[in-house]
Amino acid sequence: MKRILSILIAAMAVSAPVLANEEFAKEKKCTKCHATDRVKTGPSFREMAKKYTGQADASAKLATIIIKGFKGTGEEMPANPQINEADAKTFANWILSLK
Numbered sequence: 001m002k003r004i005l006s007i008l009i010a011a012m013a014v015s016a017p018v019l020a021n022e023e024f025a026k027e028k029k030c031t032k033c034h035a036t037d038r039v040k041t042g043p044s045f046r047e048m049a050k051k052y053t054g055q056a057d058a059s060a061k062l063a064t065i066i067i068k069g070f071k072g073t074g075e076e077m078p079a080n081p082q083i084n085e086a087d088a089k090t091f092a093n094w095i096l097s098l099k
């Protein structure tokens with residue numbers, strides 16, 4: 001029974017719609033530290049688009065940062081292990097579409 005329940009929950013998680021926009025950012029609490037056009041604790045999404053556009057594997061790089069967190073020159077961004085790779089990639093592509 002427990003096994004069936006966990007399969008059901010997993011299936012629901014897979015079929016949930018992917019939120020690849022500001023709604024995703026809000027739901028995943030990115031907006032606590034980031035905004036599209038404004039610097040908060042971290043850089044704006046548009047700045048990220050400018051920085052990564054043209055780099056090889058830009059969307060994969062961004063997706064890794066989204067899941068694992070990031071430490072550059074500023075305050076450290078915490079990891080987001082609750083975000084799956086597909087959602088991270090979709091959101092990364094949305095960031096890259098902003099430039």
Ligand code: HEC
Nearest residue numbers: 028029030033041042065066070071072073074075076077
């Ligand atoms: C607690 C605050 C906080 C939260 C929440 C947060 N970030 Fe960040 N993020 C930062 C900070 C601060 C930096 C810059 C770190 C540095 O430069 O050292 C950063 C950097 C980044 C970068 C890399 C930018 C670069 O210059 O390379 C990406 C991409 C990013 N965040 C995406 C996200 C996404 C997507 C979410 C939501 C899933 C998120 N962040 C949630 C604080 C946060």
